[in-house]
Amino acid sequence: MSRFIALASGKGGVGRTSLTFNLGVAMSLFNEKIVMLDFDLVMANMDIIAGLLNPEATLHDVLVRDKSIEDCIYEINQGVNVVPTGIHFETLKNINPNYISWNKIMSEVSQYGDTFLMDLPAGINSNVFEGIPRDTEIILVTNSTMPAVADTLKLKIFFKEFNLKISGFVLNMWYDDKFLLSANEIKSILEVPMLGCIPYDREMERSMALGKSVVEINPSSPISNAIMQLAAGLLGKYYKPIEPDKKGIIKRLKKFVGLP
Ligand SMILES: Nc1ncnc2c1ncn2[C@@H]1O[C@H](COP(=O)(O)OP(=O)(O)OP(=O)(O)O)[C@@H](O)[C@H]1O
Numbered sequence: 483m484s485r486f487i488a489l490a491s492g493k494g495g496v497g498r499t500s501l502t503f504n505l506g507v508a509m510s511l512f513n514e515k516i517v518m519l520d521f522d523l524v525m526a527n528m529d530i531i532a533g534l535l536n537p538e539a540t541l542h543d544v545l546v547r548d549k550s551i552e553d554c555i556y557e558i559n560q561g562v563n564v565v566p567t568g569i570h571f572e573t574l575k576n577i578n579p580n581y582i583s584w585n586k587i588m589s590e591v592s593q594y595g596d597t598f599l600m601d602l603p604a605g606i607n608s609n610v611f612e613g614i615p616r617d618t619e620i621i622l623v624t625n626s627t628m629p630a631v632a633d634t635l636k637l638k639i640f641f642k643e644f645n646l647k648i649s650g651f652v653l654n655m656w657y658d659d660k661f662l663l664s665a666n667e668i669k670s671i672l673e674v675p676m677l678g679c680i681p682y683d684r685e686m687e688r689s690m691a692l693g694k695s696v697v698e699i700n701p702s703s704p705i706s707n708a709i710m711q712l713a714a715g716l717l718g719k720y721y722k723p724i725e726p727d728k729k730g731i732i733k734r735l736k737k738f739v740g741l742p
């Protein structure tokens with residue numbers, strides 16, 4: 483049976499798309515067949531983050547009825563498929579949100595995987611939200627700043643009114659700072675479970691520059707372990723964090739200074 487998970491955020495720039503992409507790759511490492519869909523129809527960037535440069539066909543082409551899902555689904559890794567969205571405003575102008583047949587799109591796409599991760603646009607966007615399947619699990623993504631958490635709370639209320647199920651929130655870009663909200667404070671504001679806490683780590687930027695996921699580029703980094711842990715939790719599986727290879731580093735250092 484298909485499982486639909488949507489990542490949503492009140493504010494933009496909290497790392498929703500990077501998390502969707504990395505979570506998808508992480509889940510595929512547990513042998514899940516993943517399809518990620520970029521539902522950010524206006525400010526799409528899943529293509530860039532997934533290392534897909536100028537994809538020939540995108541969800542925009544499906545929405546203007548020029549192409550089918552089959553034409554715009556790209557397998558980027560074994561078991562990891564991406565349905566990107568275009569960035570051409572010209573095509574966007576031809577999309578009438580009232581005529582989008584989300585049911586048809588989702589039923590077409592469902593044959594390509596088991597788990598579907600949807601990157602929703604930031605804020606409230608009823609046209610897109612109406613299209614997501616009713617049994618979608620919503621994951622709220624926030625950082626620890628007060629405005630982001632306040633907007634996440636608004637979004638939570640909105641989704642509840644929309645009768646969509648909220649699984650919990652992921653605290654992204656976390657670092658310890660007395661001026662930011664703590665994980666516990668955010669938990670008590672949002673009143674939904676915390677599914678994961680992903681640290682702020684420049685490795686995310688490095689992996690993006692390489693067009694890869696951080697879980698592939700640096701699996702023993704704290705950020706990768708946190709994303710793998712999140713994936714395992716969502717799948718009900720066990721994950722043992724990968725320790726950095728300190729012994730290897732010490733051995734190499736010794737060799738460098740001429741010690742046995
Ligand atoms: N945990 C993290 N640590 C450090 N940098 C991060 C982390 N998560 C995301 N980033 C960086 O933050 C930037 C914004 O991320 P991203 O584009 O995924 O945000 P977004 O919420 O999807 O934004 P938008 O709403 O504009 O689509 C990216 O450059 C990304 O590399």
Ligand SMILES: [Mg+2]
Pocket residue numbers: 498499500522527
């Ligand atoms: Mg994004």
